Amino acid sequence: MSEKRFSKQADLYAKYRPTYPEEMYQYIFKHLNDQRAAWDCATGSGQVAGYLSDYFDKVWANDISEEQLQFAPQKENITYLNTPAETSGLPKNTFNLITIAQAIHWLDFKAFYKEVRRTARENALLAVIGYGMIRISNELNPIIDQLYEHAFGQYFNENRTYLDQRYQTIPFPFDEIKTPKFSRTYKWTIDQLAGYFNSWSAVQKIKSEHDYNPVDKTIAQLKSQLTNMEAINVTFPIFMRLGRIH
Numbered sequence: 001m002s003e004k005r006f007s008k009q010a011d012l013y014a015k016y017r018p019t020y021p022e023e024m025y026q027y028i029f030k031h032l033n034d035q036r037a038a039w040d041c042a043t044g045s046g047q048v049a050g051y052l053s054d055y056f057d058k059v060w061a062n063d064i065s066e067e068q069l070q071f072a073p074q075k076e077n078i079t080y081l082n083t084p085a086e087t088s089g090l091p092k093n094t095f096n097l098i099t100i101a102q103a104i105h106w107l108d109f110k111a112f113y114k115e116v117r118r119t120a121r122e123n124a125l126l127a128v129i130g131y132g133m134i135r136i137s138n139e140l141n142p143i144i145d146q147l148y149e150h151a152f153g154q155y156f157n158e159n160r161t162y163l164d165q166r167y168q169t170i171p172f173p174f175d176e177i178k179t180p181k182f183s184r185t186y187k188w189t190i191d192q193l194a195g196y197f198n199s200w201s202a203v204q205k206i207k208s209e210h211d212y213n214p215v216d217k218t219i220a221q222l223k224s225q226l227t228n229m230e231a232i233n234v235t236f237p238i239f240m241r242l243g244r245i246h
Contacts, residue, residue: 017199018131018236019047020101024182028127028242029055031177032096039095039119041085041112042103046072048129052099053078060095062088086111090119098245101129105162109171120245126174130167131184132237134196140225147218151202166239174243182238190229194219 029035036057040049043061050073053059062081063069069080083089085100085107098116100107116126133148135141152160162170188196197203197215207213223229 015195015199017044017047017102017196018184018186018238019051020129020238021182021184024129024238024240025051025055027179028097028099028125028240031125031242031244033123034096034121037095037121038097038099039088039090041088041098041100042106043072043080044068044101044103046078046080048099048101049073049078049080050075052097056097060090062090086115088115088119092118093121095120095124097125097127099127099129102131102163104128104130104167104170105159113171113173117245124245125177126243126245128167128170128172128241128243130163130239132163132166132239134234134236136232136234140222143218143221143225147197147214150214151200151206155202155205167241170241172241172243174245177242177244179240179242182240183235184238185233185235188232188234190219190223190226190232193222193232193234196234 035055038052038056038059040046040052040059040061043049043063044065045068046061049059049061053073053075057077059075059078060081061072061078062083062085064082064084066082069082072078072080081089085103098120100112104112120126134144136144186192194215197218198213203213203215226232
């Protein structure tokens with residue numbers, strides 16, 4: 001994965017990417033035997049690492065984007081590393097929980113899983129977390145989907161397929177624990193919605209290579225349909241694969 005893919009828009013990523021619901025974390029925690037150490041892999045701007053730090057004695061988090069890490073929360077019990085997921089540099093036999101949110105589709109699965117097994121303690125858990133395309137309403141969803149298809153159809157199409165299929169088609173060679181569906185809803189303005197769209201790596205790629213921003217057209221279309229642009233309910237469908245590492 002190119003370290004620059006999420007570096008240019010690191011501020012937007014930190015500001016507009018969703019956090020994950022309390023019930024998702026609590027579902028993970030109830031399957032743990034111990035909460036001494038966690039690793040949040042490909043942490044980005046540290047949304048998951050920051051949450052885990054309130055429940056674990058020690059959290060390690062890594063990312064290949066130094067710019068992303070600059071926006072991560074700084075806490076005494078979090079250690080950040082600017083390293084790849086597949087060669088993290090973390091100590092072996094250390095972690096009770098390993099998480100990776102909205103990132104595994106960029107990785108070399110075989111190499112990453114080897115690193116997971118190397119760093120995990122006995123009976124540790126791996127939580128692979130993701131979220132799908134935001135939903136607003138039956139009238140507005142097709143406008144959003146058009147932008148998504150336009151942007152990611154040109155770039156990263158193979159990678160995003162794993163997300164479209166809610167990670168059900170990734171290799172997952174662990175003892176899987178069935179998980180429920182989750183979601184997260186926000187009340188956003190049209191400007192916040194635009195900020196989220198602009199945090200997409202594919203949008204930044206189009207802007208860089210073709211010198212125009214496809215978000216502008218989408219926002220104009222949404223504005224023509226919205227009656228209250230100060231209170232837009234946007235919902236992120238959230239999914240997870242949870243497995244015991246062996």
